[in-house]
Each structure stands twice: as structure tokens, then as C-alpha cells.
Amino acid sequence: MGRKSVIIKSSISGILFVALLSLFLTKNNSEPYERIQQLNSNCPPGFKRNQNNECIAQNLYMQYNSPNNIGVGGLKTALPEIRDGFSPQQIDLGRYLFFDPILSGNGTMACASCHNPAKGFSDGMPTSIGNNNQKLQRSAPTLWNVAYLRKFFWDGRANSLEAQLQGPLFSEVEMNNSPENLLNTLNSIEAYVELFREAFPKKKNGNPITLDEIYTAISAFESSLISLNSKYDRYAHGYHKALNQNEVEGMNIFRSFVARCAECHTPPLFTNQQFAVIGTPEAEGLRLDPGAQIPFNDTTLRGAFKVPSLRNIENTAPYMHSGNFKTLRETVQFYNDGRGHAVPKNEDLIIHWHIWEPNLTEYELDRLVDFLKTLTDESFMPSIPETLPSGLKPAI
Template sequence: MKHLLQLIFIPLLLGAAAGAGAAGEPIVLNDDCPPGFELTAGHCELRSLYQMYPSLQDAGVGGLKTGLPQWRDGFTPQQTDLGRYLFFDPVLSRDGTVSCATCHAPDKGFSDGLGRSVGINGSVLPRSAPTLWNVAFLNSFFWDGRATSLEGQMLGPLFDKHEMGSDPQLLLETLNGLPAYRQLFAQAYPEDFVAADAQIRLDQVYAAIAAFQVTLISLNSRYDQYAHGYADALTEPEIEGLNIFRSFVARCAECHTPPLFTNQQIAVLGTPEPVGMPFDPGAEVPLNEPTQRGGFKVPTLRNIELTAPYMHSGRFATLREAVAFYTGGRGHAVPEGEELKIHWHIWEPNLTDEELDRLVDFLKTLTDESFKPEPPRQLPSGLGLVHFEVADAGDINNGEEDHE
């Protein structure tokens, strides 16, 4: 059975030509920082209990009170809010049908619920959309790690002909042709809009979207409450799952290292592709390194409960299937004819069904959407919010039969 894919537009009356909101007044950018950030000298700076703890090198792998890696912040509230409007606005795509939020929907863990994302004209993409939670801490982006900054990453979807399909000239012409956006950019970058004929620049677009993305912080789950010392935050089965997760038998924490639950490295796991899909060489291509064939970035497990299906092409529909893969034996799913350099952490832990169940119990304690932002009630372009829905969420392989 194939997916029933629906693009749903919510009409909004904006009066965009005059830069007006629904009530007939100009849109004014927020001058407060998002939750989890403090306004300091006009800029938003992250505040988290994890900033009190020692670094990973000092705390050890899997430690509860482990400090955060370097992060990005320091944008103004106005730049952050402008990025929110841009993130949700399909005007950034060539045909006005796809926004950043189409593939990174807040209600789906900032993913899209698909094993393979869908771009303009219904184009099915080769990989799934990674979550955007906690991207402020990441040092590389995409499943194959080919981008080293948020600004570099966003060039891919914005200008790929199968994703949002725009190009730099078209994007600038579109935004500069909308008085509402010219007014908003002047609010976010007042020093650059002193002259009446000042134009929106690409670097301002990229920076604003990045400013919004770095505020997507998820560090207040029940696990975090437990890590900070509240012993009753987790149940006994969940604590058992945490202990399995941290054990040298399962070795989950060696790659999915707290507090981000990723070590940000490329790992060759040997996960199977859905039936009918060719083998994905992964990081081998951008790195030009044969030993990284089939290698992909270790994803964060934050909000993992919300981002099914799992792996780079959505091979596993449930968390239970995903964790069971790791106890199937080293390289057990490598396709015939492929000789992969499987990551040394992957071995044969021989976990029982009960232990796998406890792992899933623990992974669900990493869910935290307390800082989930609200989509704009109106968009400066005059377009409506776009929602991408999968009518048959059980069919994750875009028409292909599943297999064991």
C-alpha cells in the first residue's frame, strides 16, 4: 500500500502587501528571548543546569551530571523571531508549497514521520529528515555530516531542486518583493537598513533561520530531572533501562552519550535498507573515504519517541525494532556483496526481550517538548501554513513491502 500524502494549507488573511497582520497592524517581532534563554546585553544566551557540570572528558561516558559541548547562541530576540517566520513560510520554496517546517514539524519531533522525506512536486527524497532539537550543540549536519554549520546545512534544502527548489536569486527577489518581510528584516537588522533602498541579503536570511533553530532546546525531560538529582523522576523499569543503556554489555551510551545522547561521530552500523532501495553509501561520498561506506551520523536520542520511523531511511517503524537490531549480531544485516567496516562498538550483546523492553522504557523518558515554539498565526508572505500528513503512517517504505 502506498502512502497517501497530503499537503494541507491553512488559509490566513494577512494583507501582506502592506506588511500588515490579521488585525491590520504591522507585524512586530518579539523583543523577548525564547524560554531557556536570558536576554543579556541585547542578545539571547542559553541557560541550563548542565552548564554547571564538568565536561565529558572529566565526567566519563554515560555520566548523569555531564556538561554540554560548545553551543551557539547570542542572537537578538528579533533575529530569532524573524527566523521563526522564515522557518514556517513556504514562500522560501520555488512554488510556495514547502517550508522548512514541512520536513521538520514541531508536532513530530521536528521531523516529518516519514522514512524518506518529500519535497516539491511530491519528490521522494533518499533519506529521512533528522530532528532539529538541540542542533545548537552540533558540529556537523546531514546524515552524512557533510555540512559544518547550520548556515551551510540550510543551503541544501533551500536550493536542491527536489527539496524546496529555490535558488539564491529567486529567494532574494521573492523576499525583497514583499514589503512585510522588508519591514521585518529592518527590525531584526536595523543597522543594515538605514538607507531606504537597503535590500535583504542572503547572509541575513541564513543567520535568522539559524537564530531560530538554536533555540530548539530539549534538556528538561524526566531523564534530566533524574540526572539533576530528583530520584523519583523515573520508575524502576525506566531506571533498569538506563542501567542497561549505560552498561558495557549494551554499550549504548558510548555512541549516544549524555547529555545530548549523541557523540556526533560517523558510525558504520550495517543497517538494512527498505526493500527496493539501493544501498546508501552514506559518508563515504562527501568524505571520499571507503572505510566510511554505509556510515551515518549518530543521531541524538532526544525526543526519539516522537520521530519514528528510525534510521537514515526509516527502516524500522518502532523503537522496539530499532533497539532489537543491535542485538542481532555484528554485521548481520549487511547486504551480500558489501564489505563494510562495522563500528567497533557494534557487537553481540545478546540482550533478552525483557532487557530490550526496558531500553525502550528508558528511551521514552528522553521526551521533552517544554520549549516547543508556536508556529506563527500569520505569515508575512500572505501564504498559509503548510502541514504534511501521512494518511497511512504504518507504511513507512513508500510503497515497498517491509521485511525482517
């Protein structure tokens, strides 16, 4: 009897030891996403690393189909094709660069200056503030889910994240840097030289940092900003208790043929990625912004702007390219006030055919706002570096 007792106790002890060892190994194999001056070897949330050290997107929308693979449709519709496949080291290097004011000509502005995580990766301004406190022409759009987009800037003049980020980097009124100065600066910082070597292991020792590597790293970080875990998403995947009655009513209004919001802000990304003339007013005293007319050389697109995603729209006020509306309630009221009501008298714009007079009630407008707030999700928010390779403080 004593021998059996010893055997049983030994077996229990062995099981407990294995369980504790397993727990210890599990914890120690899960590296934190925040590491200082050393690049992370783990993919950020929402991605899984494959055998080629590439971060591949993982989400529930991948189980669905999409008509013509363009990522527009109803509740259970696949997203558009995503830009992924960056290494975790490239993503983490991009995170350092994104917050580092060393990228600007005078060392005072970073990408995060206009795309602040605390403000929905926008800046909370009607229009952004650039170099030497210059007021810029348009508001800063959010960066959440940019990995799914095909066109960039409000007027769609860039076809890739790499092309887009060169705009503010080298604009005299924004970050006011030059390619030559940017390369000289980063190559003079040994910490950055080492991190670039780690993020791009095929580099030969002694080879300097290149512009393409800078663009790739920042694009990699921006492509990792995924927001797909909102209350709406839980509802869309089948958990119908995720939305309350007011929010469901708002969703039904949003998708109705009366309000027609979903015609342009189509789920699941809540944009059809097209350009539309809706007759948004400019700030008082400013002339009409021609928008997409200029890059596309198309007069029918005069006053047209890219249809923005509504993901995290609650956190990115003020609204529209001009930042003219301070609240979501003001914004939905604009659409309810009638087709072309804010167009200057001397302009003959071709207003998008989805814009009309829905004549929604005050109650219905309030429910619309309730629904828009269900699109909020920042659960995959990246951490802001505590220190930067340049030695400067993160600019936000």
C-alpha cells in the same frame, strides 16, 4: 484608638496596593512569545537576554564540567559548546521564515514541511517527500538541540546550520528555489523588508534583504529549539524519583558494557557526534547508501552515518537514515540481532567496533524502550505563527 485603626488600615491598604502594582508590572513586563507581524523582543524559553540584546543559553548542565569540553560523559556532565548569541528579533524572524512556504520555488513547501513540530521536528515519513512529491533518499532528522551539533545532514557534509539550510533551499528535488529568486521574492514583500530591518538594525534604510541575513535568521530560530527538561534530566540533576523502576533498569542497561548504547549515544546530548557504520538495511530494492564515504572521501566510512541524538526519539519515528524501523522496539531489536546481520552480501563494510551481539532478553529490550521514552521533552515548543508576512498559510 480610632486614629490607630485608621493608620493600620491605611498601612494595610498601602501594602496591598504595592503588591498588586508589583504583580501588574510583573505580568506586563512578561511579553508572550507569540506576536503577529511584529518581532518579539524577548528571548525564547531557555535563554536570557544580555545587555547586548543577545539570547544566551541558560540551563542546569552549565554547572557541570565535561572532559575535554566535548560534552560527553555521565549524568552530571556539561553539554558541548552551544551556538547562541542571536537577538530575540532574529530568532523570531527565523520563526516566520521557517514556516513560510514562500521560501520554496513554487510556494508550497517550507522548512517545517519536513521538520514538523508535531512530529518531533521530523516528518513521520520513512524518507521525506520533496518537490512535486518526489521521494527523497533519507529521513528528515529532528532539529531539537541542533545548536549543540558540529556536523549536519546524515552524512555530515555541512559544518554549520547556515550551510545546511542552503541544501534543501536550493535543491531541485527539495524546495527548488534559487538564491536570486529567493531574494527577489522576499524583497518584494514590504512586511518582510520591515521585519529584516528590525532584526538587523545596523542595516541602512533602503538596503535590500541579503542571503546572509536569511541564513542567520533561520539558523537563529533553529538554534533556539532546546530540549533539556525531560524525566531523564530531572533524574540526572538529582531528583531520583523522576524515573520509575523500569526506567532506571532501562537506563542501567543503556549504560552497561553489555548493551553499550551509551558508547555512541553518550549523555547528556545522547550523541558523541561521530560517524558509525552499523549496517542498517535500506528500503527493499534500494542499493546501499554510501553515507559519509562521499563527503569525506573515505572508503572506511562507506555506509557510515552521523550518530543521531536520542532526545525526543519517541516522537520521531520511523528510525534510521532509511526510516526502515517503525518502532523503538524494532530498532533496539536490530542491535540485538548481531553484528552486520543486515549488510548486503556483496558489501564488505567496516562495522563499528561497538556493534556486537549483546544477546539482551525480551525483558531487557522492553526496559531499554522504557528508558528511551524518558528522553522526551517538548516543554519549550515554539508557537506556530497564525499569519505570515507573505500572506500564505504556514506549511506543516
